[in-house]
Amino acid sequence: MxxxxxxxxxxxxxxxxxxxxxxxxxxxxxxxxxxxxxxxxxxxxxxxxxxxxxxxxxxxxxxxxxxxxxxxxxxxxxxxxxxxxxxxxxxxxxxxxxxxxxxxxxxxxxxxxxxxxxxxxxxxxxxxxxxxxxxxxxxxxxxxxxxxxxxxxxxxxxxxxxxxxxxxxxxxxxxxxxxxxxxxxxxxxxxxxxxxxxxxxxxxPRTGMPYGQLLASLPRLLRQEPALRHSCVLHGTLFGAYSATWTTLVLVLTQEPYGYSSATAGLFGLLGLSGAFAAPWAGRFIDRRGPGPIITAALVLALVSAGAYALGGSTLAFMIAAVLLVNVAVQWSQIANQARIFSYLPEARSRANTVYMVAVFLSGAIAAALASACYGSYGWSGVCAVQALLALGGLLALPAMRRYDLRHAGATA
Known part of the structure; x- marks a missing residue:
């Protein structure tokens, strides 16, 4: 509610x-x-x-x-x-x-x-x-x-x-x-x-507000709903972390020591299905225990993935592990945060989803641009640092979400 x-x-x-x-x-x-x-x-x-x-x-x-x-x-x-x-x-x-x-x-x-x-x-x-x-x-x-x-x-x-x-x-x-x-x-x-x-x-039948008023309600929804702001920040930072390394990954894979072709490097995208395979368990866990533990676990996985990515600059096993971990993290976070905002805002789910997705898209775009600049100046290690810092930022935002959810325990049932 x-x-x-x-x-x-x-x-x-x-x-x-x-x-x-x-x-x-x-x-x-x-x-x-x-x-x-x-x-x-x-x-x-x-x-x-x-x-x-x-x-x-x-x-x-x-x-x-x-x-x-x-x-x-x-x-x-x-x-x-x-x-x-x-x-x-x-x-x-x-x-x-x-x-x-x-x-x-x-x-x-x-x-x-x-x-x-x-x-x-x-x-x-x-x-x-x-x-x-x-x-x-x-x-x-x-x-x-x-x-x-x-x-x-x-x-x-x-x-x-x-x-x-x-x-x-x-x-x-x-x-x-x-x-x-x-x-x-x-x-x-x-x-x-x-x-x-x-x-x-x-x-x-549904009686709706005028279209202009509908759009005007979006920033007001973000301003007045703490639960929505929390989830925008939490998944925005994690999706930004994901976008930072994912955007520049092909550049690493097509250069030494790997030297893969673009087609071979593109096959790493299939590892993204790891998130899809991990999603059903996460959904069942959230239904039993709430979204908080899964959001926390996702941010921790993103942080660990940043370290694995850094080691993966020269070792394929670490690179594969990093891709698997960050894709699981982004799917877990997406499911948990969407379930959370839909529970808090049952009468504004579509608008909440709009605000949430726009925030996530913007975070991803900004992080991708930042990662490209870091890659040019500091190489792959700089990109991995961007992912780590964004994951840490999300972890620092967790206490605010936890306090709010504790105050409103049972309100999202």
């Missing part, structure tokens, strides 16, 4: 909401698959840059614009579309997003040149924020005693989609061309989206 006047006002903004009906596990499975299929649309371009360059007659550097446009579009969609989940019925909202994403993917597949492809990528990123609507919805539909487990399972689908898009997209692109990748993505988006819509339970 919420603990401020803001949350009380938000509760009044949504009326006529019935108690959540029993939901079959099949729905949560389909939501996870749909999340993976749709978040993949943001990352489709990453393994296709050389194919764009050859097919459109442009440089590889110019082709990178497509990736940038998709990322900016996704950030914009989180900020401007996801809050609607609090005040609009989710079935029509998701229907519009799924239909628009499918059409735009087909437009990208038919793009005659870079400008159209980049514009389509930006729009695709903006409307394929479907997972960021589904995660709060899954939290709402889940029984309170299984909330973290359900959120964790949907997150598994999301992470698998991010990693799978890079691997499968590259393979399909090499075999059939980059346009086929976008056609396949359109088919998967339409199919998984349609099945999800068919399984969603009916909602009662």
């Amino acid at each position: 919420s603990h401020s006047d803001t949350a009380s006002a938000q509760a009044k903004a949504v009326v006529g909401r019935p108690a959540a009906p029993p939901v079959r596990p099949l729905l949560f499975l389909v939501m996870a698959i749909c999340s993976g299929a749709t978040v993949a649309n943001v990352y489709l371009a990453q393994p296709l840059l050389e194919l764009f360059a050859r097919g459109l007659g442009i440089s590889s550097a110019s082709a990178g614009t497509v990736v940038t446009c998709a990322q900016f579009g996704y950030a914009g969609g989180i900020l401007f579309l996801v809050p609607l989940g609090d005040v609009r019925r989710r079935r029509p909202l998701l229907s519009a997003m799924i239909a628009a994403t499918t059409v735009l993917l087909l437009l990208a597949a038919a793009a005659p040149g870079l400008s159209v492809l980049a514009a389509a990528a930006a729009l695709i990123g903006g409307v394929t924020v479907i997972p960021q609507v589904l995660v709060p919805l899954a939290s709402e539909l889940a029984p309170p005693e299984r909330r973290a487990s359900v959120v964790g399972n949907v997150q598994i689908g999301l992470m698998t989609g991010i990693i799978g898009s890079r691997v499968i997209g590259g393979l399909v692109g090499e075999a059939l061309g980059w346009r086929a990748v976008y056609v396949l993505a359109a088919a998967l988006t339409a199919l998984t989206g349609l099945v999800t819509l068919l399984l969603l339970p009916k909602e009662g």
Whole structure:
């Protein structure tokens, strides 16, 4: 439950909401698959840059614009579309997003040149924020005693989609061309989206606040809700730590003493699935013991990973261990912090998720830029130090979260 006047006002903004009906596990499975299929649309371009360059007659550097446009579009969609989940019925909202994403993917597949492809990528990123609507919805539909487990399972689908898009997209692109990748993505988006819509339970009428007022409530929510601020800082620092080393990892792996090709270095991304495998246990633990221990463990793992990364500059075993540990850490932290804010803010889950994800994205972007600068000046050890300092910053913020949760023990049940 919420603990401020803001949350009380938000509760009044949504009326006529019935108690959540029993939901079959099949729905949560389909939501996870749909999340993976749709978040993949943001990352489709990453393994296709050389194919764009050859097919459109442009440089590889110019082709990178497509990736940038998709990322900016996704950030914009989180900020401007996801809050609607609090005040609009989710079935029509998701229907519009799924239909628009499918059409735009087909437009990208038919793009005659870079400008159209980049514009389509930006729009695709903006409307394929479907997972960021589904995660709060899954939290709402889940029984309170299984909330973290359900959120964790949907997150598994999301992470698998991010990693799978890079691997499968590259393979399909090499075999059939980059346009086929976008056609396949359109088919998967339409199919998984349609099945999800068919399984969603009916909602009662919802009376929402005007759109301008809805957006204006976002900074107020952050200002007045300590639980949201805590989780933004805690996961923001950890995600920043993760982004710092992950952004520059390929530079280390393609130089001595490793000297791997870009393709071989890219396979290290598959180690990111370690976080997906560790997520179910974390969800069950959070449902029994609360999010605090998992958040603490995640930050400790991130700190240990920084040390392993530093040793991994010359020893492969330490490098692999570091990648595994930090990916587990980022998934544990994501599940725990989202479950926490959804429990404290049941009437503002979509807006809380928007504020949270924007804070995390900004932290990751700033940390990646800082890491790149440190790599140029201090090498890999400087990047590892950035990860360690950010993980330490998160650990220093833990006491504030613990004091707040102790004062409101039982409020998130």
